[in-house]
Structures are given as C-alpha cells and as structure tokens.
Amino acid sequence: MSDDNRTLPYPEPDAEHPTLVIPGDGTADDAGTDGGIASARRRRRWPWVVLVIVVVLAALVVAAEFVARAVLPGVVRSIVIEQLDLPGDQQLEVDAGGILLPQLIAGRLDSLHLSTDAVTLEGITGAVDVTATGVPLRGGDLTSASGTIRIDEDQFTSLLSTTDLPVDTVTLDEPNATVSGSITVLGLAVPISLTLTPGAIEGDLELTPVSLSVGGVEIDAAQVGSNLGAIGADLTRPQRICIADQLPAGLTLTGLEIDGSVAVIDIDVDGAIVTDESLLEKGTCPAA
Incomplete structure (x- = not known):
C-alpha cells in the first residue's frame, strides 16, 4: 500500500466533535433502567390504590349502616304493633344502640329502646x-x-x-x-x-x-x-x-x-x- 492512500486515524473526541449516544438502542442496560423506573412508579402508586379501596369500603359500610338504621325501626315497630294488637297508627319510637351491621350479622341486637307517649296495655x-x-x-x-x-x-x-x-x-x-x-x-x-x-x-x-x-x-x-x-x-x-x-x-x-x-x-x-x-x-x- 502506498503512502498516498494511507488510512487516517479516527479523530480523538473533543468539544467540537462530541460522541452522540442514541437512546433506546435495546441494550440490556437500557431495559434494566426502564424496568427499574416502572417498578419505582408502581411502588409509589400502590399505597394510593389501597387507600382508595379502604375509603370506598368505608363509604359502603357507612351507607349500609344508614340503611339499616332507616329500615330497622319500621320493621320493629310493625312487629311490636302486631304482637301487642295495637292500632296501626300507634305512635312508637324505636332506637337501637351501637353499630348495627355487626349486630345484624350476629343475629342479635345489643339493646333496643322503645318509647311511646301513650299506649293502652290491658286497660x-x-x-x-x-x-x-x-x-x-x-x-x-x-x-x-x-x-x-x-x-x-x-x-x-x-x-x-x-x-x-x-x-x-x-x-x-x-x-x-x-x-x-x-x-x-x-x-x-x-x-x-x-x-x-x-x-x-x-x-x-x-x-x-x-x-x-x-x-x-x-x-x-x-x-x-x-x-x-x-x-x-x-x-x-x-x-x-x-x-x-x-x-x-x-x-x-x-x-x-x-x-x-x-x-x-x-x-x-x-x-x-x-x-x-x-x-x-x-x-x-x-x-x-
């Protein structure tokens, strides 16, 4: 090979010719980095997911408690009026103590308060x-x-x-x-x-x-x-x-x-x- 066609050395990198890095070239290192970022994001997200689930469940429990408190007095009133053979328009206040849902599941109320301003029992x-x-x-x-x-x-x-x-x-x-x-x-x-x-x-x-x-x-x-x-x-x-x-x-x-x-x-x-x-x-x- 003649000196006229000799191979020139690759120029050394310097400020005027910086080496470019092509992102996402599919190498193992890049995949590992992306996976780590995704895992970190998932770790940051899961407490919020749990919190939302807890809030939703709590809301459902509260709603169910309100429904139970709205329905139970009418049911008890009907039973008492029937058992005592009282008039259908008998005034009767009914109040159950404590949180109702666990009591309803157990099948027994802790306490039940009944009151009326006027009722006739055996004269x-x-x-x-x-x-x-x-x-x-x-x-x-x-x-x-x-x-x-x-x-x-x-x-x-x-x-x-x-x-x-x-x-x-x-x-x-x-x-x-x-x-x-x-x-x-x-x-x-x-x-x-x-x-x-x-x-x-x-x-x-x-x-x-x-x-x-x-x-x-x-x-x-x-x-x-x-x-x-x-x-x-x-x-x-x-x-x-x-x-x-x-x-x-x-x-x-x-x-x-x-x-x-x-x-x-x-x-x-x-x-x-x-x-x-x-x-x-x-x-x-x-x-x-």
Whole structure:
C-alpha cells in the first residue's frame, strides 16, 4: 500500500466533535433502567390504590349502616304493633344502640329502646319507656328488659279501684297520693281523705299512710282506732295491694313513685314475653 492512500486515524473526541449516544438502542442496560423506573412508579402508586379501596369500603359500610338504621325501626315497630294488637297508627319510637351491621350479622341486637307517649296495655293507659337487651333477630327470648310506665291521676285511681280503700278520687302531689272518699260509721257516710306514700314490695303496690282527715279535720293516727274502731285501724296501717291482675303477666312491678302529678311505675319484663303469648295476657293475684 502506498503512502498516498494511507488510512487516517479516527479523530480523538473533543468539544467540537462530541460522541452522540442514541437512546433506546435495546441494550440490556437500557431495559434494566426502564424496568427499574416502572417498578419505582408502581411502588409509589400502590399505597394510593389501597387507600382508595379502604375509603370506598368505608363509604359502603357507612351507607349500609344508614340503611339499616332507616329500615330497622319500621320493621320493629310493625312487629311490636302486631304482637301487642295495637292500632296501626300507634305512635312508637324505636332506637337501637351501637353499630348495627355487626349486630345484624350476629343475629342479635345489643339493646333496643322503645318509647311511646301513650299506649293502652290491658286497660292501663300511659307513657311507656322500655329498654331490652340481647334482642334475637331469628327467634328466641330477650336477655332482659325493663322500663317505666307513667300514668295520670285517673289511671292511678283505676289501679286502686279494687282495693278496700274508700276511693272516689286520687290526687297526686309529689311524693304522695291523696285518696278521697267516704266510709260508713253508724249508718252515716263520713267523708275522709287519706294521704299515702306509694312504693313497691315483691311485685305488689305498697301504700304507707302519712296523714288522715275525717270530715275535713285532720286527726292523729293514734286516735283513729278509738274514734273509728277497726275501720280506722285498717286505714292507718300500710296497705299492700296486688295489681298483677291489671298488668300483662310478663310485667312485674319493681317500684312506684310520684313525680309531680304523675305516677311512675318501674317494671321488669320477662324475656320470654316475645315467645310466650300468655305473658301478654292479664296476670293473676293470689286468692284472698
């Protein structure tokens, strides 16, 4: 080869002739770099995906809870009205305690609160407030239930109508009840007024005398026996009255007090009242 056609050396790279790098030439190094970037992006994205899923699930749970709370009161109200044979337009407030969804899944409500301003049960009309616990949704007895019945003077008078007390009218004035009527002494009707403090003992109504007036004149309890004999002695001793025959058999009187001008009756409810229809009928009192 002649010197005229000799091969010239490749010029050294310098600032005027930089070496160009062609991107994405398909080499293993490029693939590894792109894969690493994609993996990093996926790692940054997955917590947000999980967060969105959690938020959606939480929203669904909240929505389901709202639906359950909207539907359950109507269902319970219908069952209570049917079981107690109440009017279709009976006012009844229903409230379930706690978060409902787990309770509905388990088939038992932790607590259920029922209240009404006026309802008639076996002839007694009053405002009822009852809380039941362990309420089965698939049949069975309640774990427990208790509440109060608030009655006015007329209804309280009805409770005493079967007693030996001279009851024409009853006036309630916290903490006492004053019974007014008349007794017969030597063939004459003598008006009396007996003030008593009501309470409860072993399921019965207890009336403890506070004062007694005869013909509008208040007399000392110690003198009643000498003036009115056996009748007076009966009036001034504590009265124990069974009222079980005026309440459903599944209800037991546990307390009674006067609140303002109404009588507040505390009751205990037999848990089997939801399965045993006989407990919805009037109870009985022992024979005298």
